[in-house]
Amino acid sequence: MxxxxxxxxxxxxxxxxxxxxxxxxxxxxxxxxKDFRSRTGVYQRAPEYILSLEYFYKCPLEFYQFAIDNLYHPDAxxxxxxxxxxxxxxxxxxxxxxxxxxxxxxxxxxxxxxxxxxGTMKTASCMNCGSSYTTEEMVNRLETLDEFYVCDQCETQHKRERFIKPDVVLFGDxxxxxxxxxxxxxxxxxxxxxxxxxxxxxxxxxxxxxxxxxxxxxxxxxxxxxxxxxxxxxxxxxxxxxxxxxxxxxxxxxxxx
Missing domain, CATH: 3.40.50.1220 (TPP-binding domain)
Structure with a gap:
């Protein structure tokens, strides 16, 4: 140098x-x-589409499994x-x-x-009412609830409207x-x-x-x-x-x- x-x-x-x-x-x-686009980055494990808003709505369980494994680093x-x-x-x-x-x-x-x-991977929010969840809570919900990604504090009956999304900016978001x-x-x-x-x-x-x-x-x-x-x-x-x-x-x- x-x-x-x-x-x-x-x-x-x-x-x-x-x-x-x-x-x-x-x-x-x-x-x-890990970064995203290098030879050892996140996108070597899956295409960018997996971190899109469309994929989140389509496959919330698979989305969360990938996001928690690759984007959540509480001990870093x-x-x-x-x-x-x-x-x-x-x-x-x-x-x-x-x-x-x-x-x-x-x-x-x-x-x-x-x-x-x-945005941040530390929290997630209901897309309808805005209720906030820590990612640690979402991990626990994933392990104990079938529809862990559906907010249980909303009055709306449409599940898609009350999906809980990590507070990160996804593609299309x-x-x-x-x-x-x-x-x-x-x-x-x-x-x-x-x-x-x-x-x-x-x-x-x-x-x-x-x-x-x-x-x-x-x-x-x-x-x-x-x-x-x-x-x-x-x-x-x-x-x-x-x-x-x-x-x-x-x-x-x-x-x-």
Whole structure:
């Protein structure tokens, strides 16, 4: 890793007071969680369709079995990358984390201002009344009830209307951040940033991939990702093609010296 690149990026971070961080699967893989599209990713076990809203309604039992086995990681622990981001937030440098991840590890590490753009696998909600269930409850229901995915707190008699869906954004689905209000809040947050830090994402899945376009030209973009992104050659952009834990540790060390 080029030392002058680390020095440049650490200087940018040191002078920043409103860093917005965009994170993808790459930061979670360093905690032992599989990504989706690599050669060892989740989609090697099943096609993307299994995580669609259509498949959820069609085969709720099979959907839940796959989701719990592959997307639910209650014992996954934060890695050094998560911990450094949480520390930088406490120090007043990082203002927000916008993540594609649904594992909740940023919060486990102590980060407070986390926007879970694709939702969370920690909870599930009735599609009719909105009653909330923890995923642990859903696991217990699956083991004890035939129609565990049907909310028993609703008055409507139509079972399909009261299916309990994990609070993640599926294909063909929308989440609270996909609303005009939610999207505009994220864009405003990025526009206000004085440094944009991208970690562990190829920035090729829309609409998340569009977010760096909304930073000010004067706002530096630091990308730490093993693999290319569409923004690597952009103006005022600095690319570190290394692991997140190693890179953030070096940057943090430079901040302390």
């Amino acid at each position: 080029e030392n002058n690149l680390i020095e440049t990026c650490s200087s940018l971070i040191k002078n920043a007071t409103n860093i917005v961080v965009l994170t993808g699967a790459g930061i979670s893989t360093e905690s032992g969680i 622990a934060p890695n050094i990358g998560h911990e450094i981001l949480a520390k930088w937030e406490r120090q007043g440098k990082v203002s927000h984390i916008v993540t594609q991840n649904i594992d909740g590890i940023h919060q486990k590490a102590g980060s407070k201002n986390v926007i879970e753009f694709h 929308t989440g609270k951040w996909f609303t005009v209000e939610g999207f505009n809040k994220i864009l405003h947050t990025i526009e206000e940033a004085d440094c944009l830090l991208v970690l562990g994402t190829s920035l090729k899945v829309t609409p998340f991939s569009t977010f760096p376009q909304y930073r000010r030209k004067s706002t530096p973009l630091i990308i730490i990702n093993i693999g290319d992104t569409p923004y690597d050659m952009d103006y005022n952009t600095f690319v570190i093609p290394e692991s997140i834990g190693k890179s953030l540790s070096l940057l943090d060390e430079h901040l302390r010296t």
